[in-house]
Amino acid sequence: MLIRKPAMAAGPPMSLRLRVLVAIALVVALGAMSGGAFAGWLARQTLHDELTAAMTGGGQTVARALEALPGADAQGDLVRLTRTFDGNRHVIATLRSGDGAVVEVSRPPPATHPAPHWFAMLLDPGLTPARFAAPAGTSVVLAPAPQNDVADAWLQFGDALIVLGIVGAAAALLVYVTIGRALAPLRELTAAFGRVGSGDYAARVSETGPAELVRLTRSFNGMAADLEAMRHRTRVLEEQILKLEDEERAELARDLHDEIGPRLFAVSIDVAMLGQSLAGDDPREAGRLVQAIQASVTATQRQVRDILSRLRPAQLVELGLCAAIVELANFWRGRRPDIVFSVDLTVEDAGLPEVVQEAVYRIIQEALSNAVRHGQPSRIEISVRQDEAGGGVVAQVRDDGLGRAAPRNPPGFGLIGMRERIEAIGGALSAGPGSPRGWSVTASAPIAPLLASAEAAS
């Protein structure tokens, strides 16, 4: 058998648990990325709107204040105006002198958790400062100040990451435990397969767990039960073979003792008498004795042939199936002249693979001896023909006897043996009482696949 090994370079395959965990991690990461991108886009949009509104409001305040100028202390007013922006979250006001030097700057509220530069860059809405010309060459510049909102967003971003991490870890833990429990039957199954592999067909697994695994464990249990039953049948058959061998030996001994023995004894007496007749010069008596001896020897030869025909279906190879079946019928005709044997053979030996010939011969042999032993029939019909489709052969033995005779105790193995034989070559057997009476055994076997495999083998 060819067993393909996994490629060494690939390493051990990833466990199901790990696969699911990786998938979850990917989903969480993907979710975090797209959610983060969307939240960032929203935050940037909001920041843009807020800063624009603050800049506009601030601009109006500055414009109005500048209109009210100049007062007695224009410079002082401008400094005060700039200071009104102290604590403003969104706008920083700067008062510059004519040469560009900073005279006064408003103080924004302290930023508690400054965001990293890259984060600030991502959220920066990109607004430009607005410059308002004031008397004496000075100017008031309003600049957008996103830092405070960016710092808030950075805090929220951190919180969201922590929550996501906790949820992800909880999901992973849940999956880890759930899959571990769901796969527990697989561990049991693996152990059971190991036991079956080492010949312990009594191994069974509990049919619990997820539905898919229950189907699997159920199939496993069915398979193990089949294997167990098969092994039992094999044992029974082995016993049967041994028993049959003993029975055949006993039968052979009986035949030799009962049939051949008396004939040889008769021949030896005839020979002794022949000696006396020759000495007494009685040629007529001598002639009669020679004829008697001749007849005994011929009968003995026939009997030896009969015995051989039962012993060796190797005769099949010499005679072919049809001739061997005819011999078989003749054997029983000789022993049971009260029964009519009809033989109907419409197949060509040449078209039948050897395994089919052997199986058919053995089945007919057993069915015939069953009919004679159990059925008390007056007629037995043997037929071998092509099946209707022409792709197989059908052998049948029918008798008109009692039908179901009381089974022997212990029961014999003839029927089991017939079934095993025909199933071994892909065929099927049916046996049982016939209608309206008698008993009928039908064996059918395919030919084409066997011929093909025989050809391939040669």
Ligand SMILES: Nc1ncnc2c1ncn2[C@@H]1O[C@H](COP(=O)(O)OP(=O)(O)O)[C@@H](O)[C@H]1O
């Ligand atoms: N032709 C038949 N007529 C009646 N009963 C039969 C016939 N063939 C088989 N049986 C029944 O089937 C039983 C099983 O047959 P088999 O397996 O060959 O065992 P065995 O012949 O050793 O009893 C027989 O004991 C008998 O009861």
Ligand SMILES: [Mg+2]
């Ligand atoms: Mg039998």
